[in-house]
Amino acid sequence: MSSDRDKAQAKQGRIAAAVIAGTGALWVGAQWLGAKYGWSNRTFVFFDLAALAAFIWALVVTYQIWRKRQDN
Template sequence: MSVEHDKALAAKGRHIALVIAATMLGWLAMSLFIGPALGLAGRYALLFDFAALAGFIYAAVNIFQLWRMRQDSQR
């Protein structure tokens, strides 16, 4: 493996980690603290849940891509 390929794998891994962390923190903040403090209706909690689900699906797709990149580099 080349150094550039290793850096690309590491960068993609960091990106995935940031997406997961930001999604989780944003979801918790909006669902548990900001939404109730603003008096938002329960249907907005469902909207926040779907937004978090979309973020986690995006992260899962990227994890699969990272896994495939690592598998291809080992061949």
């Protein structure tokens, strides 16, 4: 049973890592495209807030994984 729990935590960790990497790449791409095409500041703020939300979600998931490992 412990093995199943470890696999689930590993899967959560991979998802969190993918979200962090993907968010960073998409945010940099959005900043570059916005500068190239002259997007409004409002559009930049939208992408900034979306990236912030994704990073906070990943931080919460990572914290939950850490807490579960502390309980073992």
